[in-house]
Amino acid sequence: MKRFARIQESVWSAVQTLASKQLVPAGIYERIKNYTLTGKINFIVLAAAVPMFLLLSLLFLFLYIQLKGQLDATLIQKKIATKNAFNYYERTTLVYAKMLAENPYVKKELLAETINVGPILRVCNQVQSSVYLNRITVHDRKGSVVVHSHNTSDFGANEISRPEIANALKKGENTPLLAYENGQLILQNTVPVYFEGETVGAITAGYVLNDSFARSISELTQAGVFFVLNGKIIASSFADYANAGNRQDYDELNNTWSVTRTVYTTENNKKRSLSLDLRYLPVVTERVSPEIHQAGIAVAIQPPFSRVALYALIWGSFAFSLAVVLFGILLALKIGHNIANYAASISTAMTDYAEGDLNQRMSRLANDELGRVAAGFNHLASELQKKIAEIQEANENLEQKVVVRTKDLNRALADITSLKEIQEGDYLLTDLLIRPLSGHAYGVGRLQAEIFIEQKKKYNFKGKTGDIGGDYCLLSSLQFEDSDGEWLFFFNGDAMGKSTQGASGALICGVTLHSIFSRNSKRSRIPTKPGQYLSMVYHELNHIFSLFDSSMLMSAACGLIHAQTGTMYYFNCEHPWSVLLRDGKATFIENELTMRKLGMPMQAERLLVRRMQLNPGDTLVLGSDGRDDIEIAAQIDSDETRFLEIVERSGGKLAEIVKIIDSYGRRTDDLSLMRIQVN
Template identity: 30%
Template sequence: MSFRQKIFLILGASQLLLVLILAITFIQMIDRVKNEPQNKRALDRSSEFQKELRHREEVILLLLKEIDRNQKTRSLLENGMRNNRPLLLANMDYVKGIMSQYGLSIFELHDSKGIVFFRFHRPADFGDDKSSQKIVQEALQGKNASTLEMGHSGLGLRVTAPLHNGGLVMVGQVVDSKFLQGIVGSPDVHMAVFDKGKFVSSSDETISKFLEGKKLDSLKVGSRLQHAGKYFYLTKISYENQGLSKLDLKFVLMIDETELHESTRNLWIYCGIIALLVFGGILVASYLFSRDIIHAVKALNFAMKNPAEDESKIVDLERSDELGEMGEVFVNMKKDLLDHQLFLEKKVEEKTHELQETLTEVQALKEKQDGDYYLTSLLLRPLANLKYDGPSTKIHAVLKQKKTFTFRKREADIGGDLVSISEINLYGIKYLVFMNSDAMGKSIQGAGGALVMGTVFKAILTRTQLSRRNQRKTPEKWLKDCYTELQNVFETFDGTMLVSALICLLDEETGALYSLNAEHPNMVLYRDAKATFLDPEMALRKLGFSENTTEPLVRVYKLEKGDVLFLGSDGKDDIILSDPSKKESAMNEDEYLFLRFVELSKGNLEDLERLISAAGEISDDLSLMRIGYKESSVPVAAKNLPEEYNRLLQEGIREYKKGNFETTKSLFQKAIALDDTDPALHKQLARICINSKEYEDGVKHCENYLARVPFDNEYIFYTSYALRKTKDYWRSLEFAEKLRSREPENIRNLKHLVALYRLTGSRTQFRNTISYLKAILARRNSERTDSGEPVLA
């Protein structure tokens, strides 16, 4: 759209809007001028009707008083009411003369019960009961009453007055067309009366014909209509009822406004012609005005697009308006630009040279930094193991660091996450060691923590693999020593380097899983298509905190065939989720989202990684480990035991129930000689031997039982207790420490440890354990005191 068209559009639209506003205002003014006098005329006719009714009422009341004062008339009415109808019939002409004199069309006599005794206007009609009418009730109580009411004669004004003999007289005037014509008093006003929506009477045939077949509700107040070649204004007015009747009267008035309609139409024609002339004149003036502006703007535009042309011959600099001022500004600006152009070209060359030097320095620094990053990634690479494929356990891992870079066309990444998988032997049993850690900080800071963590952990593994002394440790003791060594290393950094870690030992033969968690995300167990957190509690803080506990808690779990474990760093949960409805992103705060992803992926590591990446942007380093335990192992055929074994087992159970423990022991030992694979037999024999104080045999059976079922903490204590009784204090201490790693606040075991430290001469451990035991007892006594429970001794 051109500039001229825009000017025309603005001016034309504004003028058209102005004309519309004036037209609407004019229409409202005319309607108000037309409606107000018509409504006033209608109200005047309604008031006239009310005044006429009051006048007729006053006249009729005067008539009733005159009847009461006229001895002849009163005597006629009172004597006639004494069942003397012939008397009343004989004086019909006399009474009708009174009715004619006062313009009455209704004259009735009622007895003291409100029964019609005689009607002078219809002598043959009498005997009906009007006692329910309010004006009749008022007269029977000795009062005069009047109201409009529907009767046999139609709508009429009826007035009642009491007679001295207890009866009453009712006179009135029918509201007919003659009555209404007297009220209207003008040939251009037509009136009709409705009661409860039904037509009653009208003033003339004009309004009667119009109302034929129409309902009162269909008539709109203030409407204008055309009827019989004329134009009318229609309105409705309600009658104010005095409460003496059940009438609901409405007056419909049609006011002839044919002459007013003709005048209004002529006025509209004159106004329309004037508006068109004004609108045309404004358009012509707008065209001339816009042509002058457009010529000046086009000249200025051409001068701007063609700076090589002489602007003094193109732009009219003699104009005194704003366009002339713009032309002068353009000329001055063109001169200034030409002056600055040469200066700016030289300045740009200088700045370009400076930026090129800065860019070269930045590139050199980045090359050096990427070299440092690449060297760090090379150092981290041998510390991370991502795969293990054993006969019963298969481990696969994903390690993606957040910081990625390119050094001499080699792509690499660095970060704080680390994954390690290895094997060690403890007491001749092979354990699978896997570790997942997350060092604090991004890129080079996190990579430094991962480098320290991986190096120290690798050294611990190597020392365990090469040293038989280090292999003579329980899994709990090995994990505690590993934690202590890592904690001591990271404490030297004074809190500037913290690492969360999850270190696990897995006995592939029994499925025993030993884990130590230093504020790392919980392990997830996927079993029977359901994912759950394996350890919801965190007893340790990150490695490097100076206030960490000296008694780390070791958790022990039993893995079943087909179980799948998932280990991962914070990156699996630190996902920036996008909400399309709100057009904004937010960090994931749902800790159970990862569990749902594990279930959706059905334990598949590749699908799990895709689900996490598809959920949103991963804002941290990501490391995931999948440990599948005996997922594809061949089912072992059921072992056929000899009948002698089953017989000995059943007899031993019967003797045990009888309390014959020695016989039970003998039978179970014979059964073990036949088959030594049932740990339950060793468990029962250990209990029997310890109870009979045969501690050496009890130790042997306890160790056999725990070799197959290493999860039973109670029998770890029994083993330590039996070893203490055989005076093998150092081995007893080893099992007691094993239990302490699992249950640090086991009071019975702590008291047992105090005795062992005393017997072995370990004074420092003796004092520390007593202090630890007292602190636990004091805390528990405080809790029991608050809850009202008995205090521990």
């Protein structure tokens, strides 16, 4: 989430920076500023439409190029596959011709003075039937035809003048080539026949490039195959095709044609055809016949849709999209002009009203933002007209109304002053009641105690000033029958609430404590142990505050310290932790919250009276939460550990503690401090 917030902040900063910059020349910017609202709307619409039109054009052009390129790429792949298949069959003619040249029956007959054609023909028929060769011709060492597998009656002719036969018999070379016989192209390979290093004949093996051979290549390449001779298609892998045989321009390398293949014929003798894309591939095999000027293979594939359909789809979609954009522009201009005219009528009505026609109103109200502006103008005009009438009426009776209004204000001011004086008197009375119940500097044996109290609420009643609040401190000296010497009783509390409410809690606490002390006024010693007495004090205080049903609570730190030994019993009811200053180091004497405020329900069962030992030189510092609640840099800082540092710096002296607290910031609550030092 933090990373997202940083990205959002960066983007917003960039947008603000971009918005603050002037992106157009100053002259154009000033000219646009002077446009009417209609002109600005036209400018906005056209400024948005032109990039949209360019983007749309580029998108459709890219789509067209991608689709066309995909079709061309498929054709190129099929051309490569077809070329590889053709080369494969060309190599097989060499393999089969060499296999026949190594056949012992063929060699035996070629070595004989009188050649028996029967064994050679049987071998040729076996090979031809097993590997689908169309042509096998065997020549003797003189170049005479021994056998034609495809025409057994044609033999005896001397063909030593043919280049491939001469190369085989005289040079011992293999010769692949294309031949032309009886209107057919033949892919063949001629090899010599050796016996003990002597050439005894030649064998030619080949395929007729007819429809059957085209289908065999088509099965390997999964594409349609056409054989092209001198620009005309002479064989095809398809049984039926049209619009192809009479053309004379199928020898161009990078041109793409469409041919039609008949798929089926209906009962009404109507043909259903498919359109195929056709691409020409030249055959590089050497040509031996003068009739062969150009020979090649045309590869055909069926596109997912015809090129005509592709062009119609792309450019039709572009035209439709362009029409939609133009319609959107016209619609935006129409709506913009309506908005501008409506805004102009509002402007005219406001101008007429400002010039004094107070009855001017908008009669036609729309349901959009401008309609709400017009309705607001009508309401404002009506209210202003009413106020103007009231002002005119008031001007006529102004003097009388001023007198009446002045009397009302004086009466209200007198009431407020009277209430304020009564409240200040209540504050003084409450302060006078609490003051005799509060403690002051006190000394018992080796113990010296002093108190600082400054309440937040100040008052001034008939020249008498003071303050009231919920902080309360009390010191007293007690003796117990079970213990020799005197004990110092100390109490530091903070009643809930501000001013009167807090002071009421402090008054209740003071009256209760003095009532407890008065029970032993006739006795010099209290007949119980210090810890038990402290427990009794707690239970009575908690009982009194519980009577208010949690509407009056008080935090407190209370204890007893033996004046001679320094033994201390104490309890803490959710009061700020007390601080012990020993050897210049300040530490809290509590480390956890064990008791809730006085008056909390179910609090009585959780009393915990602690015992600890104070040594000579020790200083115990108690204080209310006003010592921690300090306003620093317009924020309340309640760092409790800061008080330890303050006590150490002040040496435990209350005046220094108050001075340091005020140096940090402004106090936000009542402040009471108590210092007990063991001499």
